[in-house]
Amino acid sequence: MLRISELAKKAKVSVPTIKHYLNEGLLPKPVKTGKTMAYYDESYIDRIKLIKKLQREKFLPLDVIRRMIDSEGPLDDELELGKAIYKSDKLLTHRTPVPESRVEQVTGFALDKIRVLEKEGVVFPQNTDAGKTYDDADIKTIEIMKLREELGVPFDHSVMLIRVYRDAMNRAVHEDLKLFSTSLLGDISTRQTVKLMTEADESLEKFILLYRQRLMRNEGVRAIQNLNRISVVLAELNFLPVACGELPSGEIDSKEREVVVAFLEGDYAGVLDVVNDFTKAEMPPDIQAAGIIAMLLTGDVDRAIEDVKNFIPEPASRPILNAAAALAYMYSVGNATGFSAPIYLVKRAMAYMARIEAGADRPNLENLFARYICGACYVMLPAFFDTLERGTALLENVSTELREGAAGDMEGPAWLRRTVEYELVPAMEARVNRFLAEALISMGEPGKALDAVDRIIEITEPDSEPAKWARIKKMELL
Numbered sequence: 001m002l003r004i005s006e007l008a009k010k011a012k013v014s015v016p017t018i019k020h021y022l023n024e025g026l027l028p029k030p031v032k033t034g035k036t037m038a039y040y041d042e043s044y045i046d047r048i049k050l051i052k053k054l055q056r057e058k059f060l061p062l063d064v065i066r067r068m069i070d071s072e073g074p075l076d077d078e079l080e081l082g083k084a085i086y087k088s089d090k091l092l093t094h095r096t097p098v099p100e101s102r103v104e105q106v107t108g109f110a111l112d113k114i115r116v117l118e119k120e121g122v123v124f125p126q127n128t129d130a131g132k133t134y135d136d137a138d139i140k141t142i143e144i145m146k147l148r149e150e151l152g153v154p155f156d157h158s159v160m161l162i163r164v165y166r167d168a169m170n171r172a173v174h175e176d177l178k179l180f181s182t183s184l185l186g187d188i189s190t191r192q193t194v195k196l197m198t199e200a201d202e203s204l205e206k207f208i209l210l211y212r213q214r215l216m217r218n219e220g221v222r223a224i225q226n227l228n229r230i231s232v233v234l235a236e237l238n239f240l241p242v243a244c245g246e247l248p249s250g251e252i253d254s255k256e257r258e259v260v261v262a263f264l265e266g267d268y269a270g271v272l273d274v275v276n277d278f279t280k281a282e283m284p285p286d287i288q289a290a291g292i293i294a295m296l297l298t299g300d301v302d303r304a305i306e307d308v309k310n311f312i313p314e315p316a317s318r319p320i321l322n323a324a325a326a327l328a329y330m331y332s333v334g335n336a337t338g339f340s341a342p343i344y345l346v347k348r349a350m351a352y353m354a355r356i357e358a359g360a361d362r363p364n365l366e367n368l369f370a371r372y373i374c375g376a377c378y379v380m381l382p383a384f385f386d387t388l389e390r391g392t393a394l395l396e397n398v399s400t401e402l403r404e405g406a407a408g409d410m411e412g413p414a415w416l417r418r419t420v421e422y423e424l425v426p427a428m429e430a431r432v433n434r435f436l437a438e439a440l441i442s443m444g445e446p447g448k449a450l451d452a453v454d455r456i457i458e459i460t461e462p463d464s465e466p467a468k469w470a471r472i473k474k475m476e477l478l
Contacts, residue, residue: 231334
């Protein structure tokens, strides 16, 4: 029989290590001869050496080792099963765990960033008697993050991306183990279990890599197709001209009113004629916006972008200016080549749309028009911009406000107020609900989409293009 100090010497470990093994249940309780005196037989030496060997060579944690050496089955079989469960051969190599005091030096990665990775649950340092240590899997993870940063990927972006895959993988692994345990585990032999958890797992890992690549490719193709369609969808924004039976036939009392009348009649060249009469210094914001939108509707996208760069280089306080600038960049997507240029242009447009979205102005026709433009552009963007829900919410609000008459309180002559109330607002509301219906269908809400379609049928003439579209769409939804 050996005292603990003698056992430590023969097993070539420290006394605290033996006490730790005892506390973890890896060693049986010794024979106690007093309150502070205990004795151990020779079998403890072999057991301690086996534990150290499994730790050192197989990189197995103590709780896995405990189940393994206490098993009544053959040790070799249990060892293989333990390795399969812990994935020790795949994740780790013969590298000594790195203490926290040296991990920054070993990896070349800042300790504060390593602690962020720990907080995010992607590295799992162990608390040992010697302090916190990082195993080989942790070191490899840290090295991967360092490589991404060296490639130019910002650390914050990597952390946000990690969260996406971490949460998805946690759910997948949970369901994987649940399915494995309920359908296979316990019904097959240990050797067959090991085979499924090693060889079969390799095929699954290959599938996951291949499937991710295919999904990324498919998403990329869809995104490009959506970008290519933007110019076509933008054409559907325009709800002009409207029936203009009350418009004045003689000379109009101001250039601003001339622009309004020309727009209502769909005379965009006439709008530009009026705009060109202004000097740049005296041009009001409304006229600037009208000129840019008229340029877009006549196909002069380059000139419109030039005016935006000269007169609205940053998001403005007026919603109409932001709407015009956003439209100019969205229209220019159709003329852009390559992959990066369209993305840049969309992001420029989104900067102006964000200002519209955040605007707290009271509802009026200008504000409603700007939010309509913003919402419609949001819902036509590819999915990876993640603007569908925001666009749908904007369009729902605009539709409700138009229905409740929020745009009717405006100044001007009687003919203009009546034209806006009875012609312009219904035409705009029909377009709003068209984009809203398509967005709700994309979001899997056909019931709400049907309400939007019914509203179009209710407020438009039966033979009009919007009404015909709505009736066809309603048949598809029912």
